[in-house]
Amino acid sequence: MMYDLIVVGSGPGGLKAATRAATAGLKTALVEKSDIGGTCLNWGCIPTKMFLGATAASPLLHTQVKAKTVTGSLDFSLPSLVQKKDRFIKGTRSAAEKQLISLGVDILKGTAAFSSPTAITVTNDEGSTEVTFKKLIIATGSMPSAFPGLEPDGDCVLNSSHVLTLTEAPESLIIVGAGAIGLEMGDFFSRLGTKITIVEALPNLAPSEDPDVGDTFRKILKREKWGIRTGEKVQSLKTVDGNAVLTFESGETLTADKALMAAGRTPASQELNAAAAGIECVGAGWITTDDHLLAAENIYAIGDVNGRTLLAHAADHQACYAVDHASGKTTAAYESGPMPACIYGHTEVMRVGPNTAELQKAGHTVETSTAMLVANSIAQSYGSTQGFVKVLWVENKVHGIVAIGHGVSHLVTGATIMVKQQWSLKDVHSIIWAHPTLDEALEMALIAPRKPA
Template sequence: MAYDVIVIGSGPGGYPAAIRASQLGFKVAIIEKESLGGICLNWGCIPTKALIKSANVYDYIKHSANYGINATGTQDFPAVIQRSRGVADKMSKGVQFLMKKNKIDVIMGTGKVKGKGKVEVTAAEGTKKIIESKYIVIATGGRSRELPNLKQDGKKVIGYREAMVLPVQPKSMIIVGSGAIGVEFAYVYNSMGTKVTIVEFLSRIVPVEDEEISKELEKQYKKQGIEIFTNASVESVDTSDNGVKAQVKKQDGSMMTLEADIVLSAVGVVANIENIGLEENGIKTEKGKIIVDKYQQTTIPGIYAIGDCTPGQALAHVASKEGINAAEHMAYLEKKIAHLPDVIDYNNVPGCTYCTPEIASVGYTEKAAKEAGYDIKVGKFPFIASGKASAAGATEGFVKVIFDAKYGEFLGCHMIGANVTEMIAEAVVARKLETTAHEILNAIHPHPTMSEGLKEATAAAYGEAIDI
């Protein structure tokens, strides 16, 4: 079986790579060992957002009196889980349709590079076959990272997959790690009535975000009843009794015992690069990731790698762009298109966390901008001053913008509040177009909207704020 392009993995990097390659005139096959759409569609981005939406609806019911409505209701935890799985299944079927539409052959099984232009596929029942192509794209993604002292048993110490399909809602949960996965599940389970405790090794939660964002989320989470321990590490867990006892070391070296029904380990992801033929074929790796150039080529010409198994940010939208770029680079080499793809600027990648309040950011944090040597102007607009936020009953949070004082270059944007994940694209496009503060100030923003916050924060940076 001969193809022009074989893609190993059908996640948010793999399936766009396959579709773009097909659009560019290549004969394409995609190999998937589990479900089309990969982790993102089946066990990550999409089903977690469905869980979060259910939690949002339940929150509305609990606080309906704030809106002048008398509503009562109880949550049905198994039904919440069932709805989430239904959304994921629907999205996976959507990818099946896209494969047919774009005439891409789907081969179920586990792929392994067997030399230049060759991939071995092992089916679920163990049978093997070799398929050939000129180009190969490795898009094998990642999985939940496991700490040596926090081994996951899938029952009392779980990862994100199990957290999405628990048969019974736990009365209490310890979440280890406060990145996007940790704080999103913290919101869902706390809203549903589980007592949630977050343990974070670093000095603040959501540690990759601007420091003021971390402080605001911690304030809002404590208001919601979530207990938070920073500068703390889980040293060991005892699962021998009914629940779990976690021994936690605090910053001063003292120990405390936390008890819960379940521990969720949310300490990041690790790349799936084992047993896929890297070492045998001279494909180089570093720090657990496949080394690639700016067009996603590995150290072996004709073999590309994209997404979570490479050094870029482990985000679905990054993987998608990397996959498209890989396909377009192949097309350029084959003279199907006349130009090279636009190289990704990894400092202009938006990050979104779908807790409540939401977090969205792009570019430099205030600290990073100062460390890079910029003289900066910083502006903030609190949503409590927003008419739309007040009308919506969602006044938590703010927009923070950072500009270069000399030229007005838009260095960074950081938001926390309702629906800010829908607002961050403006900052991404503005930075891509090299927009200055002056241009944002003179671009009329609609009123009343939450998006006015970006313009108002910019005005605040230059001493021209109207509403604060």
């Protein structure tokens, strides 16, 4: 069968692409080898935020306990949380599938592999079927990395998918990787009483963020009694006698009930037989794309698999562009604009635009202005005053914004607009900032004195 557009993968990018294409009147098929929704819905963004949301009261109430304004205790039921998460995900999958069908999208269950530059073979338990296409979008995403000697075994050494199925909180948990996954999962399990030790090979926590973010995280997590080991490389991580045992390159070992391997992602491109379509891959299998997200003639690669930005909303944005380009609605090169990113939990991180090092590498002279959350009335009312908002300026224009602290993810859309429009101080004074709000911390950072970065 010939399709105007085939989408391979049903994560955020794949779902958006299939929906947009069908709405535009294209004969569309969506290929998915597993569950509709991809990593984000089933094993990533959504279940982790459900866990964090369901337990969000815990750190806030413990802050009030320390202030002697509250007494009592909280007991969370992890089995109930898992059941709630599973019900929600199942319902969301079902709703997404029904919407696709209502739009006329053919859902092809199975693994896709290119058989030529204009055809794929879809294989499942019932056999193989070849389908042809005029255009195709690869949206297969990524999966947890497995480094030699550190492979998750599903017993005591877990990956980010395994850990979401636990029905009993471990007494102790080693987390390898201090990025978003490691920090968010550590936050959640610490709320359940688990003793957390986080290990990062690079010098800073949240190593992809501003160094001041990592320093603030360190101070906060030390107060919360986390074990923190940075700048140390891991030699092995294994299940030994019913425990997770981590061995550093120095020979020192750590032991815990469980360990979470949260160090990176790898592209899910290995099964595509990409070479048959003339598609080039680099490194672990990241698909090379041009300025129009094309990996080959009439074949696009969007989202994690192209290695540009491993974020669900990046895939969503690229999906809209790819469908519009495929249908002739645009001929312009793809531009993402400033990319927003967040780390969630009791202590959150919000970042929009390039960081200081990236701006300086591009030849810019950077100034910064900062406001501390301790001066914000909303942060004070929640008893969560650690953190800051920092603005990066180039020639008196806003080029980046970063923040860390309780609730700062709620600043991200406003910050994205400011960076995209490259606000000046005049723009800051042109709007009314509501009081009392956390937004006022962003306002204070924008009008604060600047200093060289």
